[in-house]
Amino acid sequence: MISYAQYIDGKDVEGQRWTYVVRASALLRDVDSAFNLKRGLELGRTTEITDDVVARCAVGTVADSDRALEAARRASRAYRLLPQETRSRIMLEFNEALTARADELIDLLIAEGHPRRLAQWEVSGMLRGTDEATIRWYESQLRQSFEVEGKPLELVRKPDGVVCVNPPQNAAGSNSTMAVFALLVGNAVVVKAPRSSPLGVMFVFRDVLAPILERHGAPPGTLNVVCGNAGGILRSWVTSPLVDDILFFGDSEAGLKLGEECLANGKKAILELAGNDGFVVWRDADLDAAARALEECFYGSSQICMVPKYAVLHPEIADEFTRIFLDRVRTLRPGYPEDPETLLSPVLKVDKFFDFIAEAREAGGEVLCGGQRVDVDGEPSTRGMFCEPTVVRVDGLQRAGGLSLVREETFFPLLPLVVPESAPDEQLFERVVDFVDGNLYGLRNSLWTGDPDLARHFAESVTNGGTLKINDSHIGFNSVLSTHGGTGRTGGPYGELNYAGLRTSHLQGISWGDGDPRPLDPRVLTAGETAGERARG
Template sequence: MSEHTTTVAGVAVDTRHWIGGERVASAETFTDVSPIDGGVLGEIARGTAAEAAAAVAAARAAFPAWAATPREERARVLHAIADGVERRLEELAVVETADNGALLRSHRRGVMPRVAHNFRFFADWLTRLGHEDFDTRGHTNHVSWDPAGPCVLITPWNAPLMLATWKVAPALAAGNTVVLKPAEWSPLTASLLADIAAEAGLPAGVLNVVQGYGSEIGDALTSHPDVRRISFTGSVPTAQRISSSAAANLTPLSLELGGKSPLLVFADADLDLAVDLAVEQYDNAGQVCLAATRILVEETVAEEFTRRFVERAARLKQGDPRDEATDIGPNIHPRQLEKIDGFVQRAIAAGARAVIGGKRLEGQYYAPTLLTDVAQDSEVVQEEVFGPVLTLQTFGDEAEAVRLANDTRFGLAATVATGDAARAGRVSGQLVAGTVWVNCFFVRDLQAPFGGSRHSGVGREGGTWSFDFYCDLKNTVTSPKGWKDHG
């Protein structure tokens, strides 16, 4: 076994960068630790500006040939990558569970199959991407999507491989080359993806993976003049830093940021369904940007809703995410756990009441928490906690529900529970959100636009919207005059 290889759950993972089709070590490393038990998973290559420059140079060198590759061939390679993901699905699942603590059963049944689907979807969408030609005073307009160039993709730790490939797949399909920087708290499956892509026949330099801290390698990537697109999923403060870094080169950005999404429960809703939707917000230990962490319940049913919620939440099993029976695993990092507990303890000190939870458990686990008696302008209502912490507030009528729902600086998603179709339409039309779910949650289709409003992000990706971002759109106008007969 190489000194640059670590074994995680029986799977060998190379801990070096992947640049220009080769493994590249760094002078220093950082330690990757499992949130399950605090065990060391490996010493990971700690990239600097030098590795950033090398990766961008490799992406730039590989770009002309990949951009000129016919769509059908690019699609074939993406399908081959999806095949590789499916062959190694179990390996990817066990490694990612060890790395970020999310449920193994979810990785096996939903997350890793979605990784493969990301590649297949954008491969297929590419082959039919187009716009009908149209006429302007006898002139023909033809719209085309031209590859933009090297793309820097910076991805989060809460769903590492799925969210990485949500960006990587359309960027590659569009004919671009990629430098992927995974989060330092969960870097391992990005390394495995590099292996899978190489085995699938993706040319050297088309996909590069570099690891490290944002302050050491991220800034060098986002400020590089040869980068043509930057896509980032993460926090608002980091997005502001990236935006500032990219501004000098006017590099286009796609930013999917935090959320403080509401779940509106009206008195005419199916309360059992509404309770199930509310409890579902504890998924992934509350580490989901889309989570409806602010539960807003109509006053007349609030007491009954709360009773059923407490009863339903009590059935959740918290523990080792590798156990098939577990519903809630650990939080990603001690620093994140401290952040979560800080929010809760400050809220309680300010007068909030923990109906359930409100405390740390052994290890990196936090008890599922529901806080009531919280003010609308309080920190725990206004700021993203990113842990298993929900708040419950009441409203008197539809207008108040909408006002409370929209009263944060975020606008990523919203969920509405109601038995009245007309109300669902009215309320959904007034909510500030990139996605609104009615009587459901987390139903996502890759052909739909995805992104946030306000401080929840800039831009939309998904379907043709992804290609609009990852490409330079061109309109070619052709006159019917001036043609010579070359027959």
């Protein structure tokens, strides 16, 4: 069994108690026995450690978080002075170390309940998002030098100071990696590991990153990892004078409210909230390739922000594409996370799943497949932890826009296929663009088409979202392009493609003079009058 303490001010710090990670497959085999084992260990009713107990992590208090903030504030003053070359080297070595230990991390994520294919995808994003091409691009943005009329000028991004990171429970390990970009630009960080899924976070920061920081002379307190009550710790972050930025992952309602509270307390909120991604298939698309890409919507039973949540199909290919897509969907089955063929995860919001289906049916939507609650073997069960991958056809953009399964983020395997009314292509194109841009959320959007001119027109027309994919994997990651970020209810009023290193820093201009103060532009001085004479006058 792995055991992690909290990590504060360069030291391992015990908590008041432990939270235990019981292998997810054990919960699927016998939920009552596995849950009783977990709770028994946490409450001290048993000391039996079976093979299904993977790890334990110390759970601390708000006071532990406050000590971490104090350590981070002290460290930030010295860490920001490390040369950028050193901070970049830390990030590149982090990428190298994570690459070498990727299989270990994948196994830990599987133990926490991530299907192997999902865990592999998450780790691929962590590696692509911190690769050398991305780090070098960041360097190009952090300092720029100019010379104008013989005067040296600089634009430099300076770290904000102390950045606190609250990753989501459903993908804590991978999303918490955004903190490394705050470190890249010179901030100190405090990361809160969720009590329900702390293992990936602890591994990434305690086992992989902390030794690299220490080796390069980062002061103690540069990195801190705590675990505790989310509400109490977040409240302390919002009100603490030691905190500059809060990177928050969560649902839109809670995140937007937190953003208001941060603003009222003079802090910068960087929000990664819900997603409701659009996926457009035009009449000249490669339908087989588009269907493979749209299947990504069911990764983790769609309980991931950046998977497609609705598709818009050109009327001319709607029937053919639907047939191809359904052939793929019907092969998807629940299973244990260790199984490399498993794509689905247990579903948390089962009630809304059935509510959304019922609403769609009442409005004339057609359920094409799925719609039931099932167990790990795929058999119908009122107590099953899974939901069948479900596809609903909705005809008409206006009708679709009024339905919850299209208008809101769905966090369960329910995909609406929206078929607009037939119209000339130019009119239809404009209606589809308006539909995509009218989405209240804005994480990612996709287009599949064989027409390069239409693809370019779409790319220039659509403003919604932080990322736009053209004939590409919707969930795939690319060097330089940030893995996160969006507009609307996804990123809040300041949302965009989220380069966390830029968002946790601020731009400062530096002018290097020659010792002769000249506050006025010499072009406005009268003939024969020197700047010194004008100043004395």
